[in-house]
Amino acid sequence: MKSICFYFQVHQPFRLKTYRFFEIGNDHNYFDEYANRYMIRQLAEKCYLPANQILLDLIKKHKKDFRVAFSISGMAIEQFEMYAPEVLDSFKKLAKTGQVEFLAETYNHGLSSLKSKKEFSRQVKMHETKIQSLFGVKPGAFRNTELIYNDDISKLVFGLGYNTILTEGPKHILGWKSPNLLYCSAANPKVKLLMKNFQMSDDIAFKFSVKEWSEWPLTAEKYAGWLKALDPKTEVVNLFMDYETFGQNQSQKSGIFDFLLNLPKEVLKNSDFTFQTPSQVSRNLQPASPLHVPYPISWADEERDITAWLGNEMQNEAFNKLFDLEPLVAKCNDDKILNDWNRLQTSDHFYYMSTKWFSEGVVKTRISPYNSPYDAFINYMNVLVDFEIRVKKYCSQKKSRSSANRAENAKPGSGTIAETSTKTAGKKTPAKGKKS
Amino acid sequence: MKVLMFGWEFPPHISGGLGTACYGLTKALLKCGVELIFVVPKAYGDEKPGSIKLVNASDVAINVQDEIFKEYVDHISFVEVDSTLVPYADDEQYYHIMESIEKGVTFEKGPVTSQKFNFSGGYGKNLMEEVKRYAMLALEVARQHDFDLIHAHDWLTYMAGKEAKRISGKPLIVHMHATEYDRSGENMNTLVFDIEKAGMEAADVVIAVSNMTRNTVIQRHGIDPGKVITVHNGVEPSEKELDTDIPRHLDEKIVTFLGRITYQKGPEYFIEAAYKVLQRDENIRFVMAGSGDMLPKMIRRVARLGIANKFHFTGFLKGDDVDKMFGMSDVYVMPSVSEPFGISPLEAMRSNVPVIISKQSGVAEVLQHAIKVDFWDIDAMADAIYALTHYQGLPSIFKKHGKEEVDNIKWDQAGVKVKEIYEKFLS
Numbered sequence: 001m002k003s004i005c006f007y008f009q010v011h012q013p014f015r016l017k018t019y020r021f022f023e024i025g026n027d028h029n030y031f032d033e034y035a036n037r038y039m040i041r042q043l044a045e046k047c048y049l050p051a052n053q054i055l056l057d058l059i060k061k062h063k064k065d066f067r068v069a070f071s072i073s074g075m076a077i078e079q080f081e082m083y084a085p086e087v088l089d090s091f092k093k094l095a096k097t098g099q100v101e102f103l104a105e106t107y108n109h110g111l112s113s114l115k116s117k118k119e120f121s122r123q124v125k126m127h128e129t130k131i132q133s134l135f136g137v138k139p140g141a142f143r144n145t146e147l148i149y150n151d152d153i154s155k156l157v158f159g160l161g162y163n164t165i166l167t168e169g170p171k172h173i174l175g176w177k178s179p180n181l182l183y184c185s186a187a188n189p190k191v192k193l194l195m196k197n198f199q200m201s202d203d204i205a206f207k208f209s210v211k212e213w214s215e216w217p218l219t220a221e222k223y224a225g226w227l228k229a230l231d232p233k234t235e236v237v238n239l240f241m242d243y244e245t246f247g248q249n250q251s252q253k254s255g256i257f258d259f260l261l262n263l264p265k266e267v268l269k270n271s272d273f274t275f276q277t278p279s280q281v282s283r284n285l286q287p288a289s290p291l292h293v294p295y296p297i298s299w300a301d302e303e304r305d306i307t308a309w310l311g312n313e314m315q316n317e318a319f320n321k322l323f324d325l326e327p328l329v330a331k332c333n334d335d336k337i338l339n340d341w342n343r344l345q346t347s348d349h350f351y352y353m354s355t356k357w358f359s360e361g362v363v364k365t366r367i368s369p370y371n372s373p374y375d376a377f378i379n380y381m382n383v384l385v386d387f388e389i390r391v392k393k394y395c396s397q398k399k400s401r402s403s404a405n406r407a408e409n410a411k412p413g414s415g416t417i418a419e420t421s422t423k424t425a426g427k428k429t430p431a432k433g434k435k436s
Numbered sequence: 437m438k439v440l441m442f443g444w445e446f447p448p449h450i451s452g453g454l455g456t457a458c459y460g461l462t463k464a465l466l467k468c469g470v471e472l473i474f475v476v477p478k479a480y481g482d483e484k485p486g487s488i489k490l491v492n493a494s495d496v497a498i499n500v501q502d503e504i505f506k507e508y509v510d511h512i513s514f515v516e517v518d519s520t521l522v523p524y525a526d527d528e529q530y531y532h533i534m535e536s537i538e539k540g541v542t543f544e545k546g547p548v549t550s551q552k553f554n555f556s557g558g559y560g561k562n563l564m565e566e567v568k569r570y571a572m573l574a575l576e577v578a579r580q581h582d583f584d585l586i587h588a589h590d591w592l593t594y595m596a597g598k599e600a601k602r603i604s605g606k607p608l609i610v611h612m613h614a615t616e617y618d619r620s621g622e623n624m625n626t627l628v629f630d631i632e633k634a635g636m637e638a639a640d641v642v643i644a645v646s647n648m649t650r651n652t653v654i655q656r657h658g659i660d661p662g663k664v665i666t667v668h669n670g671v672e673p674s675e676k677e678l679d680t681d682i683p684r685h686l687d688e689k690i691v692t693f694l695g696r697i698t699y700q701k702g703p704e705y706f707i708e709a710a711y712k713v714l715q716r717d718e719n720i721r722f723v724m725a726g727s728g729d730m731l732p733k734m735i736r737r738v739a740r741l742g743i744a745n746k747f748h749f750t751g752f753l754k755g756d757d758v759d760k761m762f763g764m765s766d767v768y769v770m771p772s773v774s775e776p777f778g779i780s781p782l783e784a785m786r787s788n789v790p791v792i793i794s795k796q797s798g799v800a801e802v803l804q805h806a807i808k809v810d811f812w813d814i815d816a817m818a819d820a821i822y823a824l825t826h827y828q829g830l831p832s833i834f835k836k837h838g839k840e841e842v843d844n845i846k847w848d849q850a851g852v853k854v855k856e857i858y859e860k861f862l863s
Contacts, residue, residue, distance in 0.1 A: 020750065021723060021748045021749070021750045022750075022757070022760060022764070023685075024685060024686060024748075025685030025686045025687075026683070026685035312736075312739075313736055313739040313740040314735065314736065314739040314744075316739070317738075317739035317740070317742055317744045318739075318744065320742070321742075321744060321745045372732075374731065374732050374735050375751075377735060377739070377744075378735065378748075378749045378750075378751070381744045381745065381748070382748065384745065385745050385748070388745060389686075
């Protein structure tokens with residue numbers, strides 16, 4: 001029995017508003033509420049709602065033979081809660097069928113796996129809790145932001161309780177090996193790896209509406225034929241893509257929804273494939289061999305590396321300056337600060353600073369709200385500096401509060417009393433600060 | 437005394453120092469009783485010329501059959517100016533440039549034998565072509581008006597001045613505000629350089645805005661020192677009251693660079709000096725305000741030095757934001773590699789901001805209450821920044837005397853000097 005493993009990525013960043021230098025120290029609202037709301041509403045109507053409906057119909061029609069997986073970032077979930085709760089409802093309906101798997105990832109769709117074990121764990125746990133509370137199931141498999149993966153990450157993820165990771169299947173890692181088998185991590189053979197078949201994924205995600213493509217127009221029948229013609233040793237075809245493929249990146253006019261609607265029928269009718277979720281695949285198949293991945297890979301660009309996010313000096317500077325704040329943020333007990341800390345880590349902010357698009361021939365899959373990577377960097381740094389000031393202020397006030405408390409409570413009290421007095425003192429101090 | 441004056445821009449439609457300088461000088465000359473006919477390539481109709489007669493070259497009709505235009509009609513060549521060499525382009529101007537490139541310079545059909553040209557009056561790709569057409573129309577303007585002298589500002593109008601002299605036989609004075617050498621260093625646009633040289637050679641007197649500029653035209657352009665006279669620029673008294681209520685949200689001292697981010701302004705020296713200061717004291721913020729062709733390189737440099745959380749970029753700033761920026765600043769730095777005059781430090785001083793200026797600027801010749809360093813001497817620059825942000829006595833002295841000093845650098849003095857030059861020809 002062969003499997004098709006569909007996984008769709010649902011993520012939208014909190015886009016920053018134009019934040020001028022003059023506002024540093026004064027304005028602490030960083031996000032472009034209008035643009036974010038508009039984007040979510042647009043995508044809800046063009047993509048998420050119609051595509052979810054189709055998937056629901058397909059599950060009803062094909063029963064156990066049709067399954068898919070989603071990874072929904074915490075950033076997307078928060079924005080659905082704010083701007084499009086009906087999208088969350090439709091995902092909950094899918095969850096109820098029991099045939100849709102929800103994957104674990106970092107809550108903020110960030111790059112902490114490359115920098116901080118502590119922050120990475122915090123993000124994964126936060127996302128796990130959110131998914132469980134929304135859909136009632138604990139995620140069973142993990143995918144990292146932009147499918148970023150290496151040996152170190154496999155160890156980190158295993159430590160967090162996952163033994164299945166979805167990642168890219170790049171040529172420079174697989175070599176002569178086929179992506180259509182299950183693999184395991186060389187660093188920890190207990191971790192199973194699902195490698196994206198980028199050719200067959202990209203045929204849908206990128207090429208579908210390209211009229212110059214020799215295979216255009218792509219029909220479900222033709223695609224099912226390709227699957228059938230694959231090497232008989234094929235065990236699983238991993239089709240990983242952004243969910244926005246349906247209705248946004250490939251417009252409704254291109255016929256992408258018809259393709260989605262007809263594909264299961266064509267596949268199930270004419271071949272020995274069934275649709276399975278990543279956890280099923282991981283359970284049912286034996287790893288073909290271990291894979292060494294010393295340097296991080298991702299699903300971006302021809303290089304399949306991390307240079308789209310951390311490839312130039314601006315990106316590295318912004319990323320380093322952000323994580324310089326981690327120890328201080330850890331001391332902060334303030335919801336607004338922690339929220340902003342999450343949102344500022346989202347990988348998209350760094351993607352907008354990429355200068356790779358200057359050279360031609362690169363498929364730019366996401367549209368930047370900025371005119372240039374330089375504008376993106378300047379805007380991000382302005383925001384980050386204001387955030388830095390807030391965090392430092394909070395920490396120094398906390399310090400003075402706790403020393404004041406020590407003076408007040410000359411006799412050492414119990415932990416809870418000390419805590420409550422810290423809280424009350426905390427309310428007073430900022431008010432004083434405003435007056436001065 | 438009546439002077440036919442050729443300029444390229446007139447307030448409020450200015451994009452650089454040239455329009456401001458022409459405006460200040462013409463007002464001072466009027467006070468001295470000089471009559472002026474000021475010709476611009478394109479008048480927008482909302483200029484405030486006061487008692488200056490403003491002639492819009494776009495409105496001048498010429499008879500193309502006339503013999504004197506023959507040379508032009510036969511030889512108009514369409515030379516495009518390399519856009520990176522356009523002298524005063526900024527963000528705001530960019531839109532107009534793109535517009536003018538799209539439209540091109542158009543012929544407006546008048547009566548059969550008469551034609552008008554529309555000028556963009558900007559600094560677009562057709563700049564060289566417009567310069568030549570402007571010169572052609574200068575002939576007609578010179579024929580239609582009575583005057584005693586011709587005065588042309590910067591290379592853009594030198595051809596026009598030359599033509600006006602040819603047809604009228606009146607003396608020509610050319611005014612050098614900025615040379616191609618200042619703008620581009622050794623990588624000069626030779627077309628522009630040649631026009632500058634020819635204009636100055638044809639002139640009876642060359643007025644330079646500083647001794648530095650005087651030396652440049654003598655050494656670089658080979659102009660006879662005997663006919664080059666320095667007249668320092670003045671500064672317009674500010675019309676608005678100084679706004680002392682500009683909110684400051686940052687605790688740290690702020691050190692500012694404000695200007696076009698181009699080779700001429702020396703932005704990279706400011707960054708290197710900032711880096712040196714930050715190694716000593718992290719509690720200072722640096723701001724680079726403005727835009728220009730070197731901005732991307734500067735951003736990358738700051739990122740590479742790892743100081744992007746202390747060194748900020750604002751992009752191009754408009755009127756109110758400029759005042760706001762000065763209001764927030766504790767030190768202003770002008771590290772220009774070659775600045776013929778340089779008005780911006782005077783604006784900073786007027787806002788009570790102490791200034792550090794490069795010795796390679798004309799303004800350094802007239803200012804006492806400023807710290808002067810060589811543009812390349814980043815150690816001295818860093819030292820001066822550190823001193824002004826740490827030793828309290830220093831900024832207070834600069835604040836005390838700086839404003840007074842600036843208020844005494846008036847266009848009136850420049851006006852009197854220029855009038856004296858005019859009088860030499862008429863006596």
